[in-house]
Every structure is written in structure tokens, then in C-alpha cells.
Amino acid sequence: MSDYSKCLMYASAVGAISLSLAAGYWRGRTSLQPDIILEGLISLRKSHLHKDKVTKYIENNSFRLLQVQWKLIEETMKHPSGKLLSCPDELQLLQNLVSLIKGRKTLDIGVFTGYSALAIALVLPEDGKVVACDVNEEFARIGKPFWKEAGIDHKIDLRIAPAVETLNKLVDAGEGGTYDFAFIDADKENYLKYYELCMTLVRSGGIIAIDNVLWGDSVADPEVVDARTLVIRELNQYVYADQRVNISMLNIADGVTLCFKK
Numbered sequence: 642m643s644d645y646s647k648c649l650m651y652a653s654a655v656g657a658i659s660l661s662l663a664a665g666y667w668r669g670r671t672s673l674q675p676d677i678i679l680e681g682l683i684s685l686r687k688s689h690l691h692k693d694k695v696t697k698y699i700e701n702n703s704f705r706l707l708q709v710q711w712k713l714i715e716e717t718m719k720h721p722s723g724k725l726l727s728c729p730d731e732l733q734l735l736q737n738l739v740s741l742i743k744g745r746k747t748l749d750i751g752v753f754t755g756y757s758a759l760a761i762a763l764v765l766p767e768d769g770k771v772v773a774c775d776v777n778e779e780f781a782r783i784g785k786p787f788w789k790e791a792g793i794d795h796k797i798d799l800r801i802a803p804a805v806e807t808l809n810k811l812v813d814a815g816e817g818g819t820y821d822f823a824f825i826d827a828d829k830e831n832y833l834k835y836y837e838l839c840m841t842l843v844r845s846g847g848i849i850a851i852d853n854v855l856w857g858d859s860v861a862d863p864e865v866v867d868a869r870t871l872v873i874r875e876l877n878q879y880v881y882a883d884q885r886v887n888i889s890m891l892n893i894a895d896g897v898t899l900c901f902k903k
């Protein structure tokens with residue numbers, strides 16, 4: 642039997658098993674019991690009670706960082722605002738997604754010391770680019786030597802200006818629908834504007850990743866009503882209802898929503 646026939650047989654078997662499992666699953670859910678579902682979901686999140694241990698485990702068993710990435714993390718951690726750094730496991734996921742969709746033109750909204758720009762640039766082809774937007778040149782200056790060391794500095798187009806301005810300029814320059822990927826990780830007050838501008842700039846089939854959507858879990862606590870939490874809650878509801886995208890809200894880092902533009 643040829644390899645191709647074996648593959649077909651295997652695929653049919655897997656398909657049949659999945660269908661029967663799915664049928665059983667839906668039969669079992671004809672009368673929904675919200676309490677039981679909620680309890681199950683909470684039990685899935687239990688590992689977050691052991692955040693440190695689990696973080697260490699993830700680091701030891703999945704981080705595939707280059708030396709230069711570790712060096713930039715170390716340098717950033719020395720900075721008083723070091724905690725603004727994006728999580729490496731989140732960025733590794735985004736790198737994999739950018740590779741998967743063969744991304745070339747990308748947006749990094751909120752550069753800080755340049756970890757996300759570096760991670761994204763590393764998986765782009767030689768002629769790829771990251772339009773990296775930040776208002777603070779001091780922060781970006783910390784990252785620049787590491788971009789150079791990694792040999793990807795030519796892919797990063799750093800724009801020091803309010804990101805809304807930079808993105809509007811790209812729209813005015815006729816670049817709508819030409820970007821493959823965007824990472825939104827700047828001032829929360831402008832998140833909705835960034836999302837809409839990215840929806841204009843990113844092509845169909847492209848991905849917009851929105852960081853901090855759980856905002857230290859405060860979005861899930863109705864008693865927390867500070868301005869930033871309210872903005873993120875509003876954005877989450879807006880994106881949830883937005884039929885132009887398929888979405889996944891992931892409980893990774895501080896929460897990231899992946900929007901797959903239809």
C-alpha cells in the first residue's frame with residue numbers, strides 16, 4: 642500500500658473517531674449545567690495558583706530563545722520599568738503565527754526596549770519589515786544594539802511618535818490591507834483606535850494580537866472600575882462582537898486576544 646493510501650486510511654479513521662466523539666459530546670450537553678461547566682473551567686486554571694513553578698517549567702521545556710533575546714531580557718530587567726516587557730512565551734507563539742502565515746509586513750505598537758520587535762523581525766524574511774511605534778526614544782535606544790547584534794536591525798523601521806499618528810500616516814500612504822500581522826501593546830486608552838487602524842492596515846487572512854486583555858485578571862472582577870480596566874473590558878466586548886474577525890482570547894501572560902481577519 643502506498644504512503645498516500647496509508648495517509649488517507651489514517652485520516653478517515655481519525656475523522657470517524659472525531660465525529661463519534663463530537664456526537665457524544667453534544668449528546669452529553671443537551672441540558673447545560675453552568676455551575677458544572679464553570680467549575681471545570683476554574684479547575685483548568687488551577688495551575689495559575691502555582692504560577693512561579695509553572696512559569697519555570699514552561700521556560701525549561703519550551704522557550705527557544707536566542708542568546709541575544711536573553712541578553713535583551715536581562716538588560717530590560719535592570720530598567721526601573723522592566724515589568725513592561727512582553728512575555729517571551731507569548732512572543733514565541735506570535736513568532737510561530739507570523740511564520741505560519743508567511744508574514745512579511747508587520748506592526749509593533751508599543752516597542753519599549755524592543756523585545757517584541759526583535760522577536761517578530763527574527764522570523765521575517767530578509768525583505769520583511771516591522772513598523773515599530775513608540776513615543777519614548779529612550780526605551781528603544783536600549784534595544785537597538787540587540788537588534789544590530791541579532792542582524793535584524795535593517796528590518797525594523799522605528800517611528801517615534803504617537804502610534805495613532807504613525808498608523809494614520811500608513812493608511813494615508815495607501816498601505817491599507819497590506820500588513821500581515823500587528824501586535825497591539827501600547828497605551829490602553831487608545832486600544833480601540835489601534836484595533837480599528839489595524840483592521841484597516843492588516844490584510845484579510847492576517848492576524849492582530851492584542852496584549853493585556855485580562856489586565857491582571859481585573860476585567861473579570863466587576864468591582865474593579867478604574868479607567869484602564871473599563872477601556873479593556875469595552876474593547877474585549879467590541880472584539881467579541883466583531884464579525885469581521887475570528888478570535889481566540891488566551892490566558893497566557895496578561896491575556897492576549899488573537900484576531901484572525903476574515
Ligand SMILES: C[S@@+](CC[C@H](N)C(=O)[O-])C[C@H]1O[C@@H](n2cnc3c(N)ncnc32)[C@H](O)[C@@H]1O
Nearest residue numbers: 726727751752753756757775776803804827828
Ligand atoms: C508594555 S510596553 C511595550 C512592551 C513591548 N511590546 C515589549 O516587547 O517589551 C508599552 C509601550 O507603549 C509605549 N506607548 C505609550 N503610549 C504610546 C503612544 N501613544 N504611542 C506609541 N507608544 C506608546 C510606551 O512608551 C511603552 O514603551
